[in-house]
Amino acid sequence: MTTAYRPPRDHAWFLRNRNYTVFVARELTSVFVAWAIVFLMIVIDAVLNGGDPAAFAGQPWVIALNVVALAATTFHAVTFLNLAPTATVIRLDGYRLPAWMIQGGNHSAWLLISAVIAYFVLRTP
Template identity: 70%
Template sequence: MSETTRTYRPRRDRVWFLRSRAYTIFVVRELTSVFVAWTIAYLLLLVAAVLDGALPAFAAFAAQPWVIALNLVALAATAFHSVTFLNLAPKATVVRLDGWRVPAFMIQGGNHTAWLLVSAVLFWVVTR
């Protein structure tokens, strides 16, 4: 009589991240990296168009409805990615001043304030 051995294979849970709000936010944040990459590629295409003198062709491309919709989704995804990244900074970085640990809300507040200031300066430069 021959014995056959069977290996244990646990069932895979493909939606494991939906069972916890923290895991869901983590996975969504990681997926927003695709839209961050699109934003970088789009800006590089804009720079290339300006340097090559092909700005009218780029403007025609950028005016297409699907590009506008994609950029709006990318804006929302990039904002979500940025906010969640800045909120995680105090957990990843411990800042100590003379042995005193800087509280998380101060690190988050500094990060968000710097983000708003840089955004305001960029807005001023672009719109003037």
Template identity: 75%
Template sequence: MSDEITPSAAVRTTSDAYRPPRDHLWFARSRHYIVFVLRELTSVFVAWSIVFLLMLVGAVLGGGLQEFAALAARPWMIAINVLTLAATVFHAVTFLNLAPKATVVRLDDWRVPAWMIQGGNHTAWLLISALIAYFVLRSP
């Protein structure tokens, strides 16, 4: 019956602390934020392209290529794969554009400009893609 404070009354709960309201559309404030979020979301499509490729390899090795071709020819599967191609290209371009920020190349005291690193990355990507397309699309 004294004026002592009980331990439970002296401890503030976390619900008493101020919490600012959350902005669920924080990324919509800036173009850079939107591109960042879109690039992160395209990772789902990159994952789908890997799954689709593994399905193709499994069909080739397992002898079910006809069933896979029938599945791949369905309109909804074509739409998903076209969307995946667009998302994967966006992912690759934005990723390669970030390379100069992550990689600093110096030759003696001279720093290689960002446009040269980007240009080299994009050129290598196009050349490798052209080489793969040549071998895949050539007639037997």
């Protein structure tokens, strides 16, 4: 009886190409995006049930995790928005919009929406 040949697996395949490395890193940052959502739900639950959200959010490990999550989520968002021109083709009078215009529009919208949210969250009543 013969056994089928199985070539050895290369577990570091994504490290050999920068595009693959960024792709895998972006996918791994989804864990931190999920943490940000869970953290937001914990804070909303504490506020709605009369608890003190600062009691949990003020712990050093939560602050450190949220700083890492902010960096990871920013990386995730930037790399995702930079991929938009490959998935979105916009034509105006038969002319294809350049990639930098689509990326610029996405990043500008992201900054504008963030500024509006920051205005309402950070203003003093």
